[in-house]
Amino acid sequence: MTVTHSAPEIATSQSGPPSPRAGRRTSVWSGLWPLAVGIALAAVLHFVLPRLIGQYYSRIVMDIGIAMIMAVSLNIVNGMTGQFSIGHAGFMTLGGYAAALLTYYGSLSIWGTSLRHGGFLGVGEWMFAVSCLVGGLVAAGAGYVVGLPSLRLRGDYLAIVTLGFGEILRVVLQQTGKVIDDAEALKAAKWSQFFPPPVGGAVGFDGVPKYTDLFWVYTFVTITVVVAYRLKHSSLGRAMISIREDEIASQAMGVNIARNKVLAFVLAAFFAGAAGGLFAHEAGVILSPKDAGFQRSFDYVIMTVLGGRGSITGVMLAAVILTALPEMLRDFEQYRLIMYALLLIIMMLVRPQGLFGIHEVWQLWPGRGPRTAKKKT
Amino acid sequence: MARPRSSNCEEEDLMSANPSFPNTGTPSAQVESGKPLLLVDQIGIAFGGLKAVQGFSLNLPAGALYGLIGPNGAGKTTVFNLLTGVYQPDSGEMRLESRSLMGLKPHRIAAAGIARTFQNIRLFPGLSVLDNVRLAGQLRSSHGLFATLLRTPAHQAEEESIRNQALELLALFDLQDRANEPADSLAYGHQRHLEIVRALATGPKVLLLDEPAAGMNSQEKVELAQSIRKIRDRFHVSILLIEHDMGLVMEICERIVVLDHGVIISEGTPAMIQNDPKVIAAYLGTASEAV
Numbered sequence: 239m240t241v242t243h244s245a246p247e248i249a250t251s252q253s254g255p256p257s258p259r260a261g262r263r264t265s266v267w268s269g270l271w272p273l274a275v276g277i278a279l280a281a282v283l284h285f286v287l288p289r290l291i292g293q294y295y296s297r298i299v300m301d302i303g304i305a306m307i308m309a310v311s312l313n314i315v316n317g318m319t320g321q322f323s324i325g326h327a328g329f330m331t332l333g334g335y336a337a338a339l340l341t342y343y344g345s346l347s348i349w350g351t352s353l354r355h356g357g358f359l360g361v362g363e364w365m366f367a368v369s370c371l372v373g374g375l376v377a378a379g380a381g382y383v384v385g386l387p388s389l390r391l392r393g394d395y396l397a398i399v400t401l402g403f404g405e406i407l408r409v410v411l412q413q414t415g416k417v418i419d420d421a422e423a424l425k426a427a428k429w430s431q432f433f434p435p436p437v438g439g440a441v442g443f444d445g446v447p448k449y450t451d452l453f454w455v456y457t458f459v460t461i462t463v464v465v466a467y468r469l470k471h472s473s474l475g476r477a478m479i480s481i482r483e484d485e486i487a488s489q490a491m492g493v494n495i496a497r498n499k500v501l502a503f504v505l506a507a508f509f510a511g512a513a514g515g516l517f518a519h520e521a522g523v524i525l526s527p528k529d530a531g532f533q534r535s536f537d538y539v540i541m542t543v544l545g546g547r548g549s550i551t552g553v554m555l556a557a558v559i560l561t562a563l564p565e566m567l568r569d570f571e572q573y574r575l576i577m578y579a580l581l582l583i584i585m586m587l588v589r590p591q592g593l594f595g596i597h598e599v600w601q602l603w604p605g606r607g608p609r610t611a612k613k614k615t
Numbered sequence: 616m617a618r619p620r621s622s623n624c625e626e627e628d629l630m631s632a633n634p635s636f637p638n639t640g641t642p643s644a645q646v647e648s649g650k651p652l653l654l655v656d657q658i659g660i661a662f663g664g665l666k667a668v669q670g671f672s673l674n675l676p677a678g679a680l681y682g683l684i685g686p687n688g689a690g691k692t693t694v695f696n697l698l699t700g701v702y703q704p705d706s707g708e709m710r711l712e713s714r715s716l717m718g719l720k721p722h723r724i725a726a727a728g729i730a731r732t733f734q735n736i737r738l739f740p741g742l743s744v745l746d747n748v749r750l751a752g753q754l755r756s757s758h759g760l761f762a763t764l765l766r767t768p769a770h771q772a773e774e775e776s777i778r779n780q781a782l783e784l785l786a787l788f789d790l791q792d793r794a795n796e797p798a799d800s801l802a803y804g805h806q807r808h809l810e811i812v813r814a815l816a817t818g819p820k821v822l823l824l825d826e827p828a829a830g831m832n833s834q835e836k837v838e839l840a841q842s843i844r845k846i847r848d849r850f851h852v853s854i855l856l857i858e859h860d861m862g863l864v865m866e867i868c869e870r871i872v873v874l875d876h877g878v879i880i881s882e883g884t885p886a887m888i889q890n891d892p893k894v895i896a897a898y899l900g901t902a903s904e905a906v
Contacts, residue, residue: 269766465764472763472770473753473777476742480750483739490699490733492725492754492817501760548741596741 276460284358284453296452298565300520303455304513305557307462309541310550311509314466316539317547318475319502320482321388325400326510327534328407329377333511334518334525335411335437337373338446341366341519342417343424345447350421354447366449370458370515377511378504385503389496404530411527412440419445442526443518450520458516462509466550469505478502479548540578544585546592551599556592652677652853653729653821658697658707659877667693668877671707675821679853680843682868684861684888686897690877691857692734695823699731700724711820726754730819732810734826734857740799744790744809745781747798751816752777784812788842804835811842815850822846824856828863836860840867865889873897 288296312326344365345352355362380403387399415436418424437443469475478498480488489495518525541560545553564574585592594601653675660668668690675681683691696702698709700721709716711727719727739747752774762770785791788808793801801809807827814822827843828836840863847854858864864871865885873881873888875897881888888894 266768268771269768468764468766472774473750473756474760474763476746476750477753479742479746480739483741484737486701487733487737487739488750489701489721490725490731490737491750491813492722493750494720494722505760 272464273460276464277457280453280456280460283456284451287452297521298562300450300452300455302558302561303452303459304516304520305538305541305561306459306554307455307509307513307516308538309545309553309557310462310466311506311513312538313542313545313548313550313553314469314478315502315506316542317549317553318470318482319478319499320547321499321502322393322397323384323400323503323506324397324532324535324539325384325402325404326506326538327532328400328404328530329381329507329510330514330517330534331404331411331525331527331530332380332407332514333370333373333377333507334514334529335373335435335443336376336511337366337369337515338443338518338525339435339437340369340372341449342443342446344369346418346421346424352419352445352447354449358451358453362447363449363454366447366515366519367454370454370512370519373515373518374508374510374512377514378508381503381505381507381510382500384507385500388499388503401532401535404532404535408527408530410434411437411530414439417443417445438526440527442524444524446518446525448519448521450516455516458509458512462512463550463554465505465509470548470550474498474501482547537578540582542592543582544592546594546596548596549592549594549598552592552594552597555594555599650677651675652679652712653698653855654708654710654713655698656708656710658704658709660693660697660702660705666877668697668874670878671697671874672879673855673872675853675855677820677853678847678851680847680867680869681853681855682864682871683855683857683874684859684864684871685874688876689874689897691874692825693877694874695731695825695857698724698823699729725817725819728818728820729823730814730817730821731823732807732814732825732827734829736803736806736810738798738806738809738813740797742798743795744785744798744801745778745794747809747813748784748816749777749781751813751818752781754817781816784816785809787812787815787846804831807831808842811846815846815852819852822852822854824854824858826857826859828858828860836863839863843867 283299287299291299308326308330312323315321315323315326342352345355345362349355355365357363384400384403388396391399414434415431417438418427418431418436469478477488477493478501480491480493481495481498485495517523517529537560541556542553544560545551545556560578563577564571567574567577570577589595651674653673655671655673655675657670657672658668659666659670671690671694673681683694685691693702697704698716700716700719700723703718711729714727716724716727716729739750742750756773756777758767758770758773782791782794785794788805788811790801790805790809790812793805798806798809807830811822811824811827824843828839831839843854843856844867846852856864856868865888868885870883871881871885871888872879873891873894880893880897881891883891
């Protein structure tokens with residue numbers, strides 16, 4: 239869906255030298271319409287899809303959306319800037335905990351219950367949406383801290399730092415206190431009970447209100463994809479990609495490598511944190527410290543590798559495949575990791591650049607790709 | 616940094632300027648009186664015990680076209696790396712229009728107005744030809760993250776102008792028709808051209824060219840010589856170039872600095888350099904060394 243609505247913009251950035259937009263007046267609307275269209279589509283999905291394919295498959299579509307946010311945001315770090323981060327689930331879990339902390343204790347103190355409050359676009363949902371953004375900001379702060387070593391480390395060494403971040407977070411979350419589970423107890427609670435925050439320790443954060451639905455997931459998918467796409471096709475994004483291509487030449491061209499690397503981490507962590515918020519409020523999910531571990535991170539790394547570094551549509555497709563596949567193969571669940579490993583090996587042999595390489599899906603069509611577009615000035 | 620190179624057959628050209636170059640441009644005297652644009656005073660760097668460059672000084676006036684020559688391993692590229700901040704000089708002082716460049720990171724020096732090309736081509740292979748050039752737009756971009764993400768009208772207009780400027784620059788070497796091809800699909804000579812265009816896109820005051828003619832045939836070298844002059848005149852940049860093709864250097868450079876073992880052994884007009892016994896000795900060896 240996001241592919242189609244960004245297609246008209248491609249005409250300006252990918253076709254031959256004379257831009258069709260050059261003479262046209264640009265307006266504020268041109269900056270906002272993809273978001274509006276995406277959110278409208280999300281609303282359509284929300285109301286139509288469950289009736290068409292039922293609750294179970296709608297749920298899978300929701301998981302796919304969250305995976306898309308994760309993969310597309312990770313791609314800003316791994317694909318565009320060329321860093322190798324394998325701690326993305328850490329940011330997700332941190333954001334998830336932060337968002338859940340807000341909605342859970344917020345609901346409990348305002349409405350006296352941690353259950354869902356209000357209907358579609360009701361007060362509760364807005365509180366949830368804001369919490370997801372706050373979760374994103376918390377994760378972005380962590381992204382800044384984790385991004386700093388990326389200035390000195392690269393490749394495997396940086397990967398180990400990011401891996402370490404996820405593991406440290408997992409252990410820290412295990413040390414947190416018990417969830418305070420009713421309004422009276424919350425009122426009586428002393429300040430000391432909030433340090434460390436009462437988010438359930440090793441058993442996980444149970445009782446988080448269940449707000450996540452197709453509308454909110456795909457609203458966030460829209461925001462993530464639009465941001466990633468615009469970043470990729472802007473001066474800022476080109477600066478990031480140039481770091482991936484050649485750091486020394488990039489510096490010589492005036493690119494502030496330190497700033498761009500950290501910015502990539504912060505941005506990616508923000509969306510991962512927001513995705514964590516969505517994940518934490520999903521029905522049937524109990525957020526637990528092990529979500530911050532490397533296994534989940536690895537799932538997202540595989541998506542970016544499979545999709546192609548820097549290809550937004552590529553990693554979205556990979557997110558669809560790798561989220562749907564385990565559901566299809568439920569009976570063989572224990573072989574999931576073997577399947578992933580095999581898939582990766584096959585990809586390395588057959589298509590080392592990923593499904594789409596550095597291209598987007600529409601560039602693979604004849605006549606649209608950069609190799610074929612040769613208009614004269 | 617200084618590095619060994621296998622073949623080195625241009626030395627004989629040192630004594631006789633290559634006749635294949637039409638003798639159009641002449642070293643102009645009025646440049647000498649120009650205000651110093653880039654002033655380098657006694658910079659040096661040592662890697663452990665190896666003194667790669669010592670006491671290197673240069674006074675590059677506005678609009679000048681100077682050459683930096685020397686045998687392999689003399690430290691020419693190290694000088695470029697010092698000037699662009701890749702290495703920090705151990706000592707000395709560098710100023711661009713009286714602003715000190717000491718201690719600045721490479722990207723700050725690029726922003727200040729020194730651009731370079733690389734001896735081994737360092738394009739961004741995965742980016743298109745156009746993107747290689749318009750990357751420089753981020754230097755001048757006045758819009759931050761949020762303008763980019765919201766794609767504000769002002770931001771769109773700016774991206775459009777960056778794009779048009781990049782295409783204009785590409786036209787300099789007739790590359791505009793290949794703007795959307797990946798940079799690594801270009802032929803070798805075109806890649807060298809693209810590197811120069813890319814450096815120009817940063818809007819430099821000083822352009823450092825590291826062996827721009829390497830790997831080119833004599834016809835391409837003649838064209839390159841004309842292009843370099845054209846660039847100097849049209850963009851009002853000062854150019855310092857490293858080159859092993861003595862014909863090219865003697866032909867287009869107004870003054871030449873000769874480096875050997877990290878120190879300047881001679882400096883002057885091409886005619887002076889050609890007759891300097893120290894230069895001849897550095898290239899061909901002295902009688903005692905030769906035996």
